[in-house]
Amino acid sequence: MSNDFSGWMRERQERVELALERLLPDAGHIPKPLHTAMRHSTLGGGKRIRPLLAYAAGEIGAADLRHVDNAACALELIHVYSLVHDDLPCMDNDVLRRGKPTCHVAFGEPTALLAGDSLQSLAFECLASDTPGEHPARQIEMIRILAHASGSFGMAGGQAIDLGSVGVDLTLPELEFMHILKTGALISAAVQLGSLCGTELNPEHSNALKRYAHCVGLAFQVVDDVLDATGDSHQLGKTAGKDAEHDKPTYVSLMGIAAARELATDLHQQAIDAIAKLPGSDRLADLAHFILQRTS
Amino acid sequence: MSNDFSGWMRERQERVELALERLLPDAGHIPKPLHTAMRHSTLGGGKRIRPLLAYAAGEIGAADLRHVDNAACALELIHVYSLVHDDLPCMDNDVLRRGKPTCHVAFGEPTALLAGDSLQSLAFECLASDTPGEHPARQIEMIRILAHASGSFGMAGGQAIDLGSVGVDLTLPELEFMHILKTGALISAAVQLGSLCGTELNPEHSNALKRYAHCVGLAFQVVDDVLDATGDSHQLGKTAGKDAEHDKPTYVSLMGIAAARELATDLHQQAIDAIAKLPGSDRLADLAHFILQRTS
Numbered sequence: 001m002s003n004d005f006s007g008w009m010r011e012r013q014e015r016v017e018l019a020l021e022r023l024l025p026d027a028g029h030i031p032k033p034l035h036t037a038m039r040h041s042t043l044g045g046g047k048r049i050r051p052l053l054a055y056a057a058g059e060i061g062a063a064d065l066r067h068v069d070n071a072a073c074a075l076e077l078i079h080v081y082s083l084v085h086d087d088l089p090c091m092d093n094d095v096l097r098r099g100k101p102t103c104h105v106a107f108g109e110p111t112a113l114l115a116g117d118s119l120q121s122l123a124f125e126c127l128a129s130d131t132p133g134e135h136p137a138r139q140i141e142m143i144r145i146l147a148h149a150s151g152s153f154g155m156a157g158g159q160a161i162d163l164g165s166v167g168v169d170l171t172l173p174e175l176e177f178m179h180i181l182k183t184g185a186l187i188s189a190a191v192q193l194g195s196l197c198g199t200e201l202n203p204e205h206s207n208a209l210k211r212y213a214h215c216v217g218l219a220f221q222v223v224d225d226v227l228d229a230t231g232d233s234h235q236l237g238k239t240a241g242k243d244a245e246h247d248k249p250t251y252v253s254l255m256g257i258a259a260a261r262e263l264a265t266d267l268h269q270q271a272i273d274a275i276a277k278l279p280g281s282d283r284l285a286d287l288a289h290f291i292l293q294r295t296s
Numbered sequence: 297m298s299n300d301f302s303g304w305m306r307e308r309q310e311r312v313e314l315a316l317e318r319l320l321p322d323a324g325h326i327p328k329p330l331h332t333a334m335r336h337s338t339l340g341g342g343k344r345i346r347p348l349l350a351y352a353a354g355e356i357g358a359a360d361l362r363h364v365d366n367a368a369c370a371l372e373l374i375h376v377y378s379l380v381h382d383d384l385p386c387m388d389n390d391v392l393r394r395g396k397p398t399c400h401v402a403f404g405e406p407t408a409l410l411a412g413d414s415l416q417s418l419a420f421e422c423l424a425s426d427t428p429g430e431h432p433a434r435q436i437e438m439i440r441i442l443a444h445a446s447g448s449f450g451m452a453g454g455q456a457i458d459l460g461s462v463g464v465d466l467t468l469p470e471l472e473f474m475h476i477l478k479t480g481a482l483i484s485a486a487v488q489l490g491s492l493c494g495t496e497l498n499p500e501h502s503n504a505l506k507r508y509a510h511c512v513g514l515a516f517q518v519v520d521d522v523l524d525a526t527g528d529s530h531q532l533g534k535t536a537g538k539d540a541e542h543d544k545p546t547y548v549s550l551m552g553i554a555a556a557r558e559l560a561t562d563l564h565q566q567a568i569d570a571i572a573k574l575p576g577s578d579r580l581a582d583l584a585h586f587i588l589q590r591t592s
Contacts, residue, residue: 025448034448034456085413089386090405109386110459113409114452117381117416121447124420128440136432143439144424151417152321152330156410160330163406 061198158182357494
């Protein structure tokens with residue numbers, strides 16, 4: 001990992017926090033409970049992995065940071081809306097998220113439902129905002145990619161497969177397919193959106209980036225499964241041990257912890273190899289390392 | 297009403313039905329329950345008021361029908377997602393919609409939640425689709441308008457105010473403000489999106505259209521309140537009498553049925569007057585009449 005990575009990461013995390021803070025409606029605006037709920041769930045928490053991936057991918061084509069800010073916010077808003085809905089009683093019925101009460105615990109189910117819905121709308125409003133110097137055709141491509149990655153062929157589709165897999169013996173390829181949609185689609189979108197903010201990549205570099213995103217997306221989920229099985233709720237900021245409790249198939253339940261850790265290491269290496277010859281990709285390599293090593 | 301209005305309406309309703317049928321993922325695609333639920337809630341029902349408004353507004357600037365198709369589908373998808381979420385047990389807990397079991401009754405709450413979420417994503421994916429001859433800057437403007445009208449300052453915000461108004465004595469201006477967000481925002485967006493598909497309007501015509509949309513949006517809600525108080529569930533295709541049962545403030549509860557009917561007639565007249573000098577607005581006038589006269 002580069003020496004200055006932690007400084008870079010902190011700076012970008014603060015940057016996206018400030019951008020989200022500005023983008024989200026003030027809690028004093030009517031309807032106040034809804035806006036308060038949206039801010040509660042979005043601000044002051046999370047590792048901001050998807051924004052970080054967008055900023056890192058933007059560095060390859062020397063993207064204007066103000067353009068990446070919009071992509072970073074939109075990605076995080078989609079991620080947060082999915083957490084808010086995933087925590088609802090009819091889904092995971094979870095009470096703790098990012099070290100705080102979940103949205104429906106703090107504001108009630110109806111407001112949490114609407115907060116998630118509104119965060120999704122805001123993500124697309126943000127990507128469609130009038131940003132000086134941004135190319136409209138690129139903006140539309142980014143909206144199309146994010147919408148596809150969020151919907152039934154992406155994140156929401158992965159969650160639907162997840163619902164149907166409780167208590168079911170999935171094979172490893174089936175588990176992988178579920179996670180490629182559930183987590184991988186938005187992580188790949190983060191890398192694509194970031195790179196679309198910079199100068200256009202040649203097909204070889206673009207493919208390298210796709211392979212990187214695929215491997216990092218899966219590695220992220222394998223590490224998540226390991227942390228759920230081995231971490232504690234306080235450290236994670238969310239309820240640990242949920243997967244086993246809900247009888248969900250995971251990399252840990254299918255392979256055991258040792259093999260899952262080995263798989264994460266392999267995927268990390270594949271991600272690094274994919275971008276070895278891609279100029280300007282140092283931050284992406286750092287992020288792959290950070291994702292592998294993370295403890296929360 | 298023009299002689300051929302019912303033929304025009306039927307033709308446009310069939311057109312948007314076909315476009316939605318093509319746009320929605322096939323029910324055979326994985327995850328099948330999610331895609332089946334999305335189709336169940338979207339296809340084969342509803343008056344398609346928002347698409348009809350978009351087609352009618354498109355006629356002012358002689359819009360290419362293929363461009364309006366995308367706007368019409370996106371508007372209907374947002375409307376349908378809001379119905380699916382609004383029917384959930386934590387919201388209105390409704391069992392009947394468009395004469396069919398509601399989404400969560402037919403597919404379970406988690407799938408209904410994800411179906412609503414995915415329909416919202418699909419709306420933006422549709423507006424961001426690659427349509428020959430469409431101007432990218434216009435497309436972005438349409439996405440921005442639809443996202444704003446759907447979110448916390450539009451439809452979802454109106455629903456949040458609605459939540460907080462149960463058992464509360466709202467004043468008429470407060471009720472109006474709620475409905476301007478809850479119903480009016482998407483109806484105004486329909487008129488704006490349709491007109492953006494055609495040649496650019498001058499400011500005078502554009503303002504006329506805004507006044508029309510404002511009045512029609514309110515008239516629609518006043519008629520809705522009257523129908524809820526006087527109609528039967530079979531004819532409406534949804535549960536009648538819900539407002540009184542849930543102790544929700546409505547135009548009927550605040551003014552009585554006779555005065556609410558009079559208000560709807562006034563708003564209809566204001567809508568007609570607003571576009572009296574707007575060339576090509578015959579269909580919009582017809583639609584205002586249809587909205588006033590509807591019985592379901």
